[in-house]
Amino acid sequence: MADALELTVDGRAVRVSNPDKVYFPERGITKGDVVNYFLAVGEGILRALHERPTTLERWPGGVVPGAKLSTRQDHRGDAFFQKRVPKGAPDWVQTARIAFPSGRYADEVCPTELAVVVWAANLGTLTFHPWPVRRPEVDHPDQLRIDLDPQPGTDFRDAVRAAHELRPLLDELGLQGFPKTSGGRGLHVYVPIQPKWTFVEVRRALIALGRELERRMPDRVTVNWWKEERGERIFIDYNQMARDRTIASAYSVRPNPRARVSCPVTWDELDDVSPEDFDVTTVPARFAELGDPHADIAQHAFSLEPLLDLVAQHERDGVGGDLPYPPEYPKMAGEPKRVQPSRARDD
Structure with a gap:
């Protein structure tokens, strides 16, 4: 069993300790296998992360039975989110300063460069969570991220149906979306936008888009924040565009027993693929054969004005207004009461 590997990644020396450590026991996938996976899809994952402030989701003990992720409420988990650059990082690991909703900075x-991805993987990072911004415009998103999140009673196929209605809606608005699997049951669609608008404006734009999709698919799609109101529908998680909310990047490994991957796909593939098709063992060959379906995403930067016009139209029609923020956020201007409807009725 090797104690360590010394890799050269684009001219950088990167040490990988304990490469034979099993990270996914159901598949026998080791830490070294995960590192080799990231090297195989290096161009794709670096495209997804380049110049973006990124939270590291670290599983240093692997995804073993019983392992759990620390949360804001319980910090005793086996895995954790690392928002600040780890101590002792090499001097070639660059950083970006971001502000949290609380006003604190990190x-x-x-x-x-790809060496940073490999260095992070050595620390147990499986999932990379980049902000929808790039340096130096860290307060102005350059991506509108649409999270099609299946609720109980729905699945990936329901998310695909919603995506098929979403695509022509984006076309009508002069926008283009780039879909990827989430690595779980859902779908993500990224729309590259000009970095001119604030998080508040982009979030409101996503709410308007979700409301319009809900209007077209009322029995299949919802923007209701409270779970008790969602039903068996696909939830458009508009709060993924709130400051400090992130989505697993393209080509990130997800912490499930099968080591599935969040994989970019084409619109034409959606009806024929399944989340189970994409994992650490299968995606490298796909990447080598087909390349990255998101290869030209950075070549586009669409205007958000059509969606902001839709925000204004909804407000004129009396169906607009803000929706609740996540519970850890300070009270935001124009936000409705942050209490679930059943409790409000009890009060």
Whole structure:
């Protein structure tokens, strides 16, 4: 069993300790296998992370039975989110300073080269959570991220149906979306936008988009924040565009027993693929054969104005207004009461 590997990644020396450590026991996938996976899809994952402040989701003990992720409420988990650059990081690991909703600041890892991805993988990072911004415009998103989140009673196929209605809606608005699997049951669609608008404006734009999709698919799609009101529908998680909310990057490994991957796909593939098709063992060959379906995402930057016009139209029609923020956020201007409807009725 090797104690360590010394890799050279684009001219950088990167040490990988305990490469034979099993990270996914159901598949026998080791830490070294995960590192080799990231090297195989290096161009794709670096495209997804480049110049973006990135939270590291670290599983240093692997995804073993019983392992759990620390939360804001319980910090005793086996895995954790690392928002600040780890101590002792090499001097070539660059950072970006971001502000949290609380007003506090942090210097997050900001990948600029593939060696940073491999270095992070050595620390047990499986999932990379980049902000929808790039340096130096860290307060102005350059991506509108649409999270099609299946609720109980729905699945990936329901998310695909919603995506098929979403695509022509984006076309009508002069926008283009780039879909990927989430690595779980859902779908993500990224729309590259001009970095001109604030998080508040982009979030409101996503709410308007979700409301319009809900209007077209009322029995299949919802923007209701409270779970008790969602029903068996696909939830458009508009709060993924709130400051400090992130989505697993393309080509990130997800912490499930099968080591599935969040994988970019084409619109034409959606009806024929399944989340189970994409994992650490299968995606490298796909990447080598087909390349990255998101290869030209950075070549686009669409205007948000059509969606902001839709925000204004909804407000004129009396169906607009803000929706609740996540519970850890300070009270936001124009936000409705942050209490679930059943409790409000009890009060």
